[in-house]
Structure formats: C-alpha cells, structure tokens
Amino acid sequence: MRRIIIICEGPTEQSFCKNVLEPYFFQKGYILQYPLIKHSHGGIVKWDILKKQVHLHLLEKDVFVTTLIDYYGIYPKYGFPRWDEAQQILDKNTRMDFIEQSLSSDILDEYRHRFIPYMQLHEFEGLLFCDKDIFNRTFPKTDIIGKDELDSVFIEFENPELINETKETSPSHRLKRIINGYNKVVYGCILAEEIGIVKMRNKCLRFNHWISLLEHLG
Numbered sequence: 001m002r003r004i005i006i007i008c009e010g011p012t013e014q015s016f017c018k019n020v021l022e023p024y025f026f027q028k029g030y031i032l033q034y035p036l037i038k039h040s041h042g043g044i045v046k047w048d049i050l051k052k053q054v055h056l057h058l059l060e061k062d063v064f065v066t067t068l069i070d071y072y073g074i075y076p077k078y079g080f081p082r083w084d085e086a087q088q089i090l091d092k093n094t095r096m097d098f099i100e101q102s103l104s105s106d107i108l109d110e111y112r113h114r115f116i117p118y119m120q121l122h123e124f125e126g127l128l129f130c131d132k133d134i135f136n137r138t139f140p141k142t143d144i145i146g147k148d149e150l151d152s153v154f155i156e157f158e159n160p161e162l163i164n165e166t167k168e169t170s171p172s173h174r175l176k177r178i179i180n181g182y183n184k185v186v187y188g189c190i191l192a193e194e195i196g197i198v199k200m201r202n203k204c205l206r207f208n209h210w211i212s213l214l215e216h217l218g
Contacts, residue, residue: 002064004214005057006034007050009069010042013124015189017068028215034068035078044073047080051106058111064217066116066210067103070097072165081106088154092162093206096121096155116174116217118210121161125184129153129160129190130203139179146178161204 004025008014017034025032036042039049049069059064076083082102089095096119103117122124132154135144144150153174157163163171176182192200201208 001031002217003033003062004217005065006032007053007057007065007067007069008034008036008042009044009067009124010036011185012188013068014042014123015185016127016192020187020192020197025214030214037069043130044069044078046078047103047106047114054107055111058107058114064114064116064214066118066214068124069119071099071119071121072123072170074119075130078120086164092121098204112131112176116210116213121206122165123165123171125175125188126163127204127207128188128195129157129163130195130199134191134194135178138190142195143180144178145180146174150178151175159203159205161206 006017006021008017014034014036017032022032024032037045037050038053039045050069053115054065054067057063074080074083078098081102082098086095086099086102089098099119100117104112104115107115132150135150150207152164153160160171163169163174167173172184179187197211201211
C-alpha cells in the first residue's frame, strides 16, 4: 500500500487525520501517518525547522509527505519563503497557491515530487462550518449559546474556508462563542466525524483539491 505522511500543526488536525482521513484513504489503498510538528510537539514553527522535518520524512523511500497547517497564525517572523510577496496577492485562494508553490520550490529537487504542501485557509476549524444541522443534532440547545452568530456564518459564507482570520472572527474563536464549553480537540473531532469528508469536499474547494491530489499520487 502507498504511504502518506501528513505533518499536523496540532492535536486537532492529528485527531482529524486519525478519525476522518485515515479510514477514507485506507479504503483507497493508502496508509496514513500523521505526526505532529516535532520541534514544538504541536504548534507552528519557523519554516527552516519545518523544512528539516519534511526532508527527514522524505528520506524514506516510496513515501509522500504533505502538511496540514493553518494559514491563520503564521507571521513574517516564521520565515516562510516569499511570504511578504504572497501578502500582496489579494485573492486568498491564489495567495495560498503561491505560498504552497514557494514551499515546494524550497525542497531539494530530488525529493520535491513527493512533497505536497497544503495550508488550510484560514484554519482547520473552517471545515466544521459545512452543515448547520450537524450543530443542532450534536449539541443540546442549551449549549448553543451563539445561535444568532451560527446562523449569520452560514448566511455570509457559502464556502466556509473563507471565514476570515482575525482573532475575533476566525472559525475557532467563533466556535468558542457559539458552543458553551467548546473544547478544540474533542468537539472538533465530533463535528468533523458527523459532517464527514464528502460534505467537506463539496463545500470547501481548496480542501477538496488537496484530497484529490492525495488520491492520485504515484
């Protein structure tokens, strides 16, 4: 079976890989591994540090390496290649493509064809806003304390990947306001499993493109 290593930014992404992506890809003949960013044990790091981990995994034969990290929370100080240039691109999807291409170009030539960089726009939690009914079926009504905000998100954003990235409006901060006692890892996993990969792919275009790339490797 073909093997894919997904370097995860944190425990939430790792749980998503284990409970949603791994069963899906196993049926298609892929073995998934999903280590955290080693240097931080979860949490974004400077690109030079992350690049070392990418190269370390690519030393293994017949393995493909990708990333599952959030665009939200990355700043110039992390030294991602051509970052300042990317910020001049107004269209967010085009900007993400540019950043991912820049990351790929910074990998050694001999390994580059087995590296598929992926950055979630804006953060993983955006994928959890794919089905409003899931919220109502999963949590008691008394726990959905931000019903008006929940409704407004689904009205405003047809593609949940575009939910914006300031501290007040990022998907994860919205969830904290919407769901009483929201736990990032536990609740994120519950919502992701209930929504399922098919609905996520239907609504989230960049995520769907990433999954398609992984499905057709090698």
